[in-house]
Amino acid sequence: MSFIENISRRFVFAVLIVIVVIPLLFPFPLPVPVGQHARNYYNVIKSLEPRSVVLYGLEVSTRDAENYPQEVATLRQLKEQKAVVIFYNFFQTSSMGTIWGYEDAGYLELKYGTDYVHLGFVPGEEATLASFVLDMVGVKPVDHFQNPTTTMPIFQYVHTINDVDLVIGSGGGMPGPNSWAKLVIIPYNKLGLLAVTAGQSTTMYDYLRMGVYKGALLGQRGCVEYETLIGQAGRATQLFAPLYLAHIVLIGLMVATNVAFWYRLSKKGGKQ
Amino acid sequence: MMSVVLRKYIPLVIVGVLGFFTIFSFPLDIKVFTDTSTQLGSWVMLLASFALGIGVINLFIVHGHPIMKKDKEKWPYSAALLLSLIIVFLIGIVDSVTGPSYKFLYDVIIGAGLLTLTALRGFFMFSAFTRAYKARNLEGGVMLLATLFVMMYQVPIFDSFLPQMSEFTKWMLDVPFVGVTRGFAMIAGIAMTIMAFKMLSGMDKSWMGREE
Numbered sequence: 001m002s003f004i005e006n007i008s009r010r011f012v013f014a015v016l017i018v019i020v021v022i023p024l025l026f027p028f029p030l031p032v033p034v035g036q037h038a039r040n041y042y043n044v045i046k047s048l049e050p051r052s053v054v055l056y057g058l059e060v061s062t063r064d065a066e067n068y069p070q071e072v073a074t075l076r077q078l079k080e081q082k083a084v085v086i087f088y089n090f091f092q093t094s095s096m097g098t099i100w101g102y103e104d105a106g107y108l109e110l111k112y113g114t115d116y117v118h119l120g121f122v123p124g125e126e127a128t129l130a131s132f133v134l135d136m137v138g139v140k141p142v143d144h145f146q147n148p149t150t151t152m153p154i155f156q157y158v159h160t161i162n163d164v165d166l167v168i169g170s171g172g173g174m175p176g177p178n179s180w181a182k183l184v185i186i187p188y189n190k191l192g193l194l195a196v197t198a199g200q201s202t203t204m205y206d207y208l209r210m211g212v213y214k215g216a217l218l219g220q221r222g223c224v225e226y227e228t229l230i231g232q233a234g235r236a237t238q239l240f241a242p243l244y245l246a247h248i249v250l251i252g253l254m255v256a257t258n259v260a261f262w263y264r265l266s267k268k269g270g271k272q
Numbered sequence: 273m274m275s276v277v278l279r280k281y282i283p284l285v286i287v288g289v290l291g292f293f294t295i296f297s298f299p300l301d302i303k304v305f306t307d308t309s310t311q312l313g314s315w316v317m318l319l320a321s322f323a324l325g326i327g328v329i330n331l332f333i334v335h336g337h338p339i340m341k342k343d344k345e346k347w348p349y350s351a352a353l354l355l356s357l358i359i360v361f362l363i364g365i366v367d368s369v370t371g372p373s374y375k376f377l378y379d380v381i382i383g384a385g386l387l388t389l390t391a392l393r394g395f396f397m398f399s400a401f402t403r404a405y406k407a408r409n410l411e412g413g414v415m416l417l418a419t420l421f422v423m424m425y426q427v428p429i430f431d432s433f434l435p436q437m438s439e440f441t442k443w444m445l446d447v448p449f450v451g452v453t454r455g456f457a458m459i460a461g462i463a464m465t466i467m468a469f470k471m472l473s474g475m476d477k478s479w480m481g482r483e484e
Contacts, residue, residue: 012399032428062387093386095369096378123320124313131313134306139314145370187298198426205445206453221426246398247427251420253402258416261406 005260007253019249023241030244037208038225041193041215042077044166050082052165053158057088057180059171060097065243067172068101069236070195070223074168075105077230083166084154085116087144088132090175095120095144113152120144125175130183133161161188169213172197177204181212195222284474291472331357418444 048054056074060067078085087102089095098118102108107116119140122128132139136159137149149155157163167190169177177194185192192212196204198219207213217223220243223236290312296302297309335350337343360377367373407413424430425441470476 007403009399009403012402013395016395016398030428033431062383062390064387064390093378093382096375096383099375100379122317123324124316125320127316128313128320131310131316134310134313138310139317146368202422202445202449203453206450206457209446209450219426221428244427244429247423248429250398250401251423251427254405254416254420257402257405258407 002260002264004256005264007257012253015249016246019245020242023245027238028241030240032221032224032228032240034225034228035222037216037218038222038229039215041195041217042226042229044191044193044215045074045077045081045083048081048083048166052081052083053154053163054078054083054085054166054168055088055161055164055184056085056168057090057170057177058098058101058168059089059091059094059173059176060101061091061093062097063100063235065236065239066197066220066223067170067195068097069220069227069234070217071097071101071170072104073223073227073230073232073234073236074170074195074217075102075107076232079105079107079110084114086154086158086164087116087118087120089119089121090125090129090171090179091173092121094171113147113154117149117152117154118144119149126179126183129175129179133184133188135160161190164190166191166193168193168195170195172200176200177213181207185212280477280480283480284477288472288474291468295468328357
């Protein structure tokens with residue numbers, strides 16, 4: 001019992017390495033039932049008319065297994081729906097993550113400035129966002145590539161948030177989806193979707209319950225569900241087995257260490 | 273007298289007037305308020321860009337100090353940081369932030385480094401949850417149970433043989449959790465309103481960094 005209670009860090013790390021590496025070397029499919037949040041997310045995008053304007057607040061800095069596949073899968077469905085996408089980043093590093101995402105989703109085949117535009121990093125966080133939605137070109141006169149936005153075809157008919165059909169708040173930090181909800185979706189009564197990490201998802205249930213965000217991809221599991229719906233097994237599905245096994249082992253270890261702890265307490269008559 | 277006006281009253285008037293326009297642009301759909309507020313938002317972007325520049329200068333001051341003093345423990349890290357900063361800055365200037373060299377630098381070093389840190393954090397969290405997360409009292413026990421339920425909710429296998437657990441977790445996240453979150457959000461909102469009122473009215477001058 002004392003071995004379990006005082007389990008060594010080396011042992012824990014070794015266990016984690018094994019459960020992460022084995023499914024990567026020998027991949028196996030895992031059936032994941034589709035939840036309501038992912039289904040709503042899919043249905044909202046599916047209901048978009050061709051040439052609908054989507055304002056995508058995207059905060060993805062790494063090719064991880066949560067936000068990045070959410071971004072790629074969402075962009076694939078938006079591309080199928082022929083939506084026009086405007087990318088907006090709160091963080092400097094997200095501007096590169098945005099490029100990775102739309103490259104992987106096949107956006108390079110589309111016409112830049114007409115079908116999509118990457119505005120890039122916009123300093124000033126929430127204060128700038130509040131102004132941006134009232135005067136997009138005025139606040140962001142150049143895009144990520146330093147092209148003037150005033151002459152772009154998209155911005156000939158998209159001037160303010162009133163010209164946008166859907167807002168997607170994505171990412172795992174602050175400012176992020178919380179800011180999109182507070183400053184854009186609620187005040188202007190816009191249709192909103194959410195894509196966040198599992199860690200941040202717990203802070204978003206209030207918005208989901210209120211119906212601010214009509215659908216959501218919550219963590220890697222949400223993305224696996226969504227990839228099932230769009231029929232494209234992407235990075236989230238491929239990398240789900242290590243996460244799945246790690247959760248099961250972690251739950252088992254947490255229960256075991258606590259049982260060992262309580263057993264020792266009972267032996268000592270409750271004294272820690 | 274003049275210096276007091278410059279240091280105390282002028283900043284207060286600027287903050288009061290600008291804050292007034294920004295706050296009232298939300299509930300009042302009056303053109304002068306919304307236009308002024310939008311314009312101020314553009315200024316915020318300029319100021320934030322300027323602040324980034326000040327941040328760089330500050331970084332040189334803070335990390336230049338151990339290098340100048342040849343502080344054995346700190347100078348190699350400070351030198352590595354400043355050198356990286358200079359390299360990224362120069363590549364950004366020569367090749368632009370959208371050029372192939374900058375993209376290569378981001379993809380291979382910065383992006384990979386961020387991902388490595390995230391992965392490492394996973395190992396430490398796994399270890400911490402296993403070794404330190406103990407139900408030492410009733411509150412700890414409730415927290416441990418809630419954590420276990422939320423984790424089990426992430427793994428579909430538990431849906432199959434413990435569907436009640438899944439339903440319970442869903443209820444837990446949708447009802448008590450949302451209630452608590454809402455309560456905190458309301459308290460934070462009220463506190464921020466009071467703070468904003470005190471700052472705009474000049475009752476709180478701590479943001480100026482001194483008391484006159």
